[in-house]
Amino acid sequence: MSTSLTIRKVESAPDLQAFFEFPWRLYQDEPNWVPPLVSMRRSLLDKQKNPDWKYLEGDYFAAWRGDRLVGTIAAFINHRHNEANQEHIGWFGAFDVYDDPEAGAALLNVATDWVRSRGYDAIAGPQTFSTHGDCGILIDGFTRPVLLMPYNYPYYAHMVESAGFSKKEDLYSFHLSKAQALQMGLNEQIQQVVRTLTEQNGITVRPIDRRHLRSEFELFKEIYHGAFNDTGGFFPITERELDHMVTRLGRYFDPDYAFFAHIGDEPVGFVMGVPDFNQVLQKAKPRPGVPEALTLLRAFWYWKVRPTMDWLRVALLGVKTTHRKKGVAVALYGALVEACLKGTKVAHVDCGWISEKNDPMLGIVQRVGLERYKTHRLYEKRFD
Numbered sequence: 001m002s003t004s005l006t007i008r009k010v011e012s013a014p015d016l017q018a019f020f021e022f023p024w025r026l027y028q029d030e031p032n033w034v035p036p037l038v039s040m041r042r043s044l045l046d047k048q049k050n051p052d053w054k055y056l057e058g059d060y061f062a063a064w065r066g067d068r069l070v071g072t073i074a075a076f077i078n079h080r081h082n083e084a085n086q087e088h089i090g091w092f093g094a095f096d097v098y099d100d101p102e103a104g105a106a107l108l109n110v111a112t113d114w115v116r117s118r119g120y121d122a123i124a125g126p127q128t129f130s131t132h133g134d135c136g137i138l139i140d141g142f143t144r145p146v147l148l149m150p151y152n153y154p155y156y157a158h159m160v161e162s163a164g165f166s167k168k169e170d171l172y173s174f175h176l177s178k179a180q181a182l183q184m185g186l187n188e189q190i191q192q193v194v195r196t197l198t199e200q201n202g203i204t205v206r207p208i209d210r211r212h213l214r215s216e217f218e219l220f221k222e223i224y225h226g227a228f229n230d231t232g233g234f235f236p237i238t239e240r241e242l243d244h245m246v247t248r249l250g251r252y253f254d255p256d257y258a259f260f261a262h263i264g265d266e267p268v269g270f271v272m273g274v275p276d277f278n279q280v281l282q283k284a285k286p287r288p289g290v291p292e293a294l295t296l297l298r299a300f301w302y303w304k305v306r307p308t309m310d311w312l313r314v315a316l317l318g319v320k321t322t323h324r325k326k327g328v329a330v331a332l333y334g335a336l337v338e339a340c341l342k343g344t345k346v347a348h349v350d351c352g353w354i355s356e357k358n359d360p361m362l363g364i365v366q367r368v369g370l371e372r373y374k375t376h377r378l379y380e381k382r383f384d
Helices: 013-026 038-045 079-085 101-116 155-162 178-184 186-201 210-228 239-250 278-284 292-305 328-342 359-367
Strands: 005-009 056-065 068-078 089-097 122-125 137-140 166-177 203-207 258-263 266-275 311-319 348-355 371-382
Touching (some): 038 292, 056 101, 089 155, 101 155, 155 371, 166 359, 210 258, 210 266, 210 311, 258 328, 311 328, 348 359
Parallel strands (some): 089 122, 311 348
Antiparallel strands (some): 122 371, 137 371, 166 371
């Protein structure tokens, strides 16, 4: 008979350390999982350092069989999400578990009970801990994830559904290879469309100004707020969150793949592609107990000395709501595709995630030749 299962709230330093280290144990034999930098994992879980926790309230829980940790989960309320989206729900996140149905069910039940006991209408997830973090459970496309995208074992979906959760929303990722694009003559097709749109709507696209990155990121924030204020799950970014995002993306940022769109003198859209640093992390193998300086030295080798990155993730693209349906997104994609095809660094482009509800953006990425290759699913459980 297996050791009995217990679920307990994470309160002590040793329990928090075990929670922190758990993914390295869970995925140690999984070749597709990419370990994060230890410092990033620590900042994610630290309620004092992670700016998300300025407007969240929640707790961490762990499942134990004797002295063996077998699963983790967070239960939390995102007050700003509820205010901005007129919802009254809670969330679960940081959900990781062995293929242990009893442990998975117990963790999901404790998170559900935590949210329900506070009088909320439903629980959704996984999300760790906002739309800027890990979102959804991977349900198809079990290959290596690109930078800042989650990965999980195939059994997760069944485990969540068995606990009474149903689909809330699917998040799609798309792929295009350089070889495919060249074979299709994609750049010529897109540039012809872009020229027509430029003439019709006065769209101009410019690269990011490398000399004034701080002010350019401030401009990005301005457009971001005007681009996503009608999007489900959106809430405005605070200054602290902007700084956190700039720091996070700044680790991987390459100005060759960032562009702004203008109509007349007004900035109306942006696109940012970031090199897929997961290709480096997979080789550098960050892990607890190894000094991060040594990890970064290994990363530098695979980044600069023996470059291994040939994937690019389109991490951010937004167009102000007042200027949609004018072809701004197509013009931005055109600039990015042209930069990728003219250079020698990029062989594959990932565009994700895009909500299944975002029909305009789905139409654009499909028209420019990208194919859907991964789906992450958000789940929910309504309380009667």
